Amino acid sequence: MDRYFDYFQIAGLAFFLTAFLGRTLYLRFSKNVNPITLGVGKKGLRRIVELSFFVGLIAWIVELLLYALNTKFRLFPAPLNMQLIDSTPVKLIGVVLVIISFIIFIWALVSFRDSWRIGIDEKTQGDLVTNGIFALSRNPIFIFIDIYFIGTFLINGTLIFLIFAALTIIGLHYQIIQEEKFLARTYGQAYQNYCARTRRYFGWQRALNSNR
Numbered sequence: 001m002d003r004y005f006d007y008f009q010i011a012g013l014a015f016f017l018t019a020f021l022g023r024t025l026y027l028r029f030s031k032n033v034n035p036i037t038l039g040v041g042k043k044g045l046r047r048i049v050e051l052s053f054f055v056g057l058i059a060w061i062v063e064l065l066l067y068a069l070n071t072k073f074r075l076f077p078a079p080l081n082m083q084l085i086d087s088t089p090v091k092l093i094g095v096v097l098v099i100i101s102f103i104i105f106i107w108a109l110v111s112f113r114d115s116w117r118i119g120i121d122e123k124t125q126g127d128l129v130t131n132g133i134f135a136l137s138r139n140p141i142f143i144f145i146d147i148y149f150i151g152t153f154l155i156n157g158t159l160i161f162l163i164f165a166a167l168t169i170i171g172l173h174y175q176i177i178q179e180e181k182f183l184a185r186t187y188g189q190a191y192q193n194y195c196a197r198t199r200r201y202f203g204w205q206r207a208l209n210s211n212r
Contacts, residue, residue, distance in 0.1 A: 005091050005155050009068040012098055013061065016105070016148070023109055023116055037119035046178055050119055053171050060149070060164050067156050076160050085157035094154030101147035107133040108140040120182050128187045130194050137202045138180075138195065142172045176200065 027033045038050040063075050074081055109116060111132025133140045149168045153161040180200075183191045 001088060005095070006068040006070065008095055008098075009064060009152070009155060012102065013064060013068075015102065017061075019105065019109065024118075027114060027116065031114055033114070035117045037117060049171055049174055053168075053175070056164070056167065056171075060152075063160060063164075064152060064156075067158075080158075080160040080163065082159045083157055084159055084162060085154065087157075090157065091155050094151040097147050097151030097154065101144045101151060104133065104140050104147070105144040108144060111140075120179055128183070128190055128194065130198070135198060138198050138200050139176050142176055143201060145172060 024035055027035045038054045059075060066074055111134050112129055113127075115127050115129050137143060146165075146169050149161075149165040153165045180195075187194075
């Protein structure tokens with residue numbers, strides 16, 4: 001049974017990377033836009049957080065492959081690979097969460113169209129997207145990543161994936177705050193109106209002005 005979970009993780013990762021790279025290459029060569037702006041033009045803590053997320057994502061991808069392929073080698077020391085959960089029902093919950101996250105991801109990419117960016121792009125801003133899944137959440141891409149990481153932890157059940165999930169949720173929340181400030185400056189009243197009717201996280205966070 002465990003092998004099926006491994007196959008699922010490999011297929012899921014391939015799906016994510018294909019969609020991610022496909023949209024990146026499309027914008028880069030068809031629209032002459034570089035959608036990956038993590039760390040570009042940033043200073044101090046913002047630069048550290050954005051670059052750390054990029055490095056962490058690569059480490060997470062490598063570690064996920066190592067687990068799914070059942071290799072003996074691990075990126076991190078043995079204590080971080082301690083098994084916290086090893087239950088088939090919990091693994092199945094993880095699978096469901098990963099599938100839900102992919103649905104959110106694809107819906108967000110379709111809604112984003114050419115405005116999709118990874119990081120804050122101060123040079124070639126796209127249009128303010130407020131329709132599709134963005135009518136339900138201001139940050140569906142970040143929600144996708146959070147749920148994907150949580151689902152991966154439930155499937156593998158080890159300490160290192162719990163740490164990845166926790167740090168990702170914290171780091172992305174910080175990034176959301178920075179992006180909200182940028183979007184408020186860039187789009188002004190249109191963004192304020194959007195925040196007044198659409199929540200940060202599917203309705204359980206208050207609107208922008210109430211969070212300060």
